[in-house]
Amino acid sequence: MGAEFVQFSLTPILIGSLAAVACALPGNFLILRRQALIGDAISHVVLPGIVVAFLLTGVVAAVPMLLGAAGAAVVAVILIEAVRRLGRIEPGAAMGVVFTTLFAAGVLLLEQSDTSTVHLDVEHALMGNLESLIWFKADGWSSLADPAALAALPDELGRIAAVCALICVLTALFWRWLKIATFDDSFARTLGIPAGALGIGLVIVAAIAAVAAFDAVGSIIVIAMFICPPAAARLMTNRLETQIGWSVAFAVISAVLGYVLAGYGPLWFGAQNAVSAAGMIAVVAGVILGIACLFGPHRGRIGAGREPSA
Numbered sequence: 001m002g003a004e005f006v007q008f009s010l011t012p013i014l015i016g017s018l019a020a021v022a023c024a025l026p027g028n029f030l031i032l033r034r035q036a037l038i039g040d041a042i043s044h045v046v047l048p049g050i051v052v053a054f055l056l057t058g059v060v061a062a063v064p065m066l067l068g069a070a071g072a073a074v075v076a077v078i079l080i081e082a083v084r085r086l087g088r089i090e091p092g093a094a095m096g097v098v099f100t101t102l103f104a105a106g107v108l109l110l111e112q113s114d115t116s117t118v119h120l121d122v123e124h125a126l127m128g129n130l131e132s133l134i135w136f137k138a139d140g141w142s143s144l145a146d147p148a149a150l151a152a153l154p155d156e157l158g159r160i161a162a163v164c165a166l167i168c169v170l171t172a173l174f175w176r177w178l179k180i181a182t183f184d185d186s187f188a189r190t191l192g193i194p195a196g197a198l199g200i201g202l203v204i205v206a207a208i209a210a211v212a213a214f215d216a217v218g219s220i221i222v223i224a225m226f227i228c229p230p231a232a233a234r235l236m237t238n239r240l241e242t243q244i245g246w247s248v249a250f251a252v253i254s255a256v257l258g259y260v261l262a263g264y265g266p267l268w269f270g271a272q273n274a275v276s277a278a279g280m281i282a283v284v285a286g287v288i289l290g291i292a293c294l295f296g297p298h299r300g301r302i303g304a305g306r307e308p309s310a
Contacts, residue, residue, distance in 0.1 A: 003140040010138070012130040013259050015157050016221070016281060019213035020251035022164040023225035025171055026206040028240075028247050031230045032182045037095075038203060039226025042210045043219045044099040045069070045076045047106030050214060055113060069211045076102055103219075128218030130259070130277045133157070163212035167205055171244075174198070179240055220278045225251055228285035235289075235296030254285040 023039070030036050046069040053068025076098055083094040137143065137152035144150070171178070181188040181195040188195045210222050233246035258281030263274045 003138070006140055006143060007135050007138040009259070009263075011135045011154055011157055012133050012277065013256055015133055015154070015160055016130055016217060016255035016259055016277070017252045018157075018160045018164045019209075019217045019221060020225045020229065020255045020281070020285075021248050022160065022167050022209040023206075023213060023222055024229040024247045024251040025167050025244070026202055026209060027226040027230040028233065028244055029178055029182050029202055030206065030226065031234060032240075033199070033202075036227050036231070039206055039210070040223050041076075041095060041099050042073070042203075042207050043214075043222045043226070044103035045072050046207065046210050046214060047219065048072050048102050048109060049106075050211070051106050051109040051113065055109070065214070066208065066211050069207060072102065073207060128214075128221065128278045130217060131274075160212050163208060167209060170205060174201075178202070182240075217281075218278050220282050224282035224285045225254070228282075228289045229254065232285075232289040232292035232296070235292040235298050238298055250285070250288050254281050254288060258282070258284040 027036070027039055030038050049068035049070070049072025050065050051068075052072070053064040056068075057064045079098045079102075080094045083089065083097055087094070133154045133156055135143070135149075135153055137146075137149040139149075177188070177193050177198055180191065181193055181198050185195050188198075206226065210226075213222050213225075229247040229250035230243070232250050233243045236246045237243050259277050261284065262277040262280035265280070266273060266275055
């Protein structure tokens with residue numbers, strides 16, 4: 001059982017957990033700034049950028065994917081402004097039109113492109129490829145101390161671990177600025193804190209998390225983890241430090257429990273086939289949020305982020 005778990009389940013659970021945490025950390029500040037849909041928007045916008053980057057380079061690598069996502073984000077901003085000005089509609093409607101159109105364009109590009117040599121198609125774009133991230137060289141827990149086996153770990157684990165560590169470090173470094181600017185933007189400016197640049201940096205960090213997680217876990221988990229764990233955590237406390245802890249815990253629980261339920265849950269009910277791990281992880285995150293809405297000590301406070309008590 002130990003050898004089988006290490007080979008087939010350990011790396012998917014680790015990758016799913018790290019991706020969830022990487023998205024949940026910036027998601028806390030987006031929720032409090034009432035910009036939760038930015039995470040959803042980023043998840044939609046990165047797809048066409050990643051596909052175009054692959055078509056131009058022929059490889060699925062971190063740098064081309066990030067550059068492609070950044071280019072797609074710039075195009076999205078230009079299109080949103082154009083639709084808003086030419087159509088004279090409110091910004092929310094313009095964002096909805098542009099984001100869904102770009103995501104659909106990315107799906108169409110995937111369907112018409114030859115991506116058979118890499119894990120990049122419509123299914124992987126939506127649900128990732130967690131189930132296929134197997135540690136082939138592992139033969140038990142002893143492999144964790146075997147350099148040869150460690151060298152054969154899936155590349156996705158190293159990428160998402162590095163990004164998650166980077167986001168943790170940036171959050172710690174800019175903690176005071178983020179906390180002040182999130183709850184009182186005007187006060188932050190009087191203290192000389194570059195609140196505007198900080199907001200842009202937060203969006204960039206969220207985009208980096210989305211791109212890093214996209215290849216392994218797909219857009220479903222990315223969207224869910226930007227919103228569900230931070231929102232559930234907000235219902236548990238009115239202190240930012242505690243909220244961060246709750247959100248990380250909820251993100252990890254969603255990833256671990258979702259992966260287990262995806263593989264074994266259907267068998268418990270007599271079904272023969274497992275279900276999508278990404279889909280189940282997102283469902284578990286939603287269930288946790290639902291429970292927090294019903295029983296959380298601070299339910300009804302999502303979005304009420306600009307309070308000095310936090």
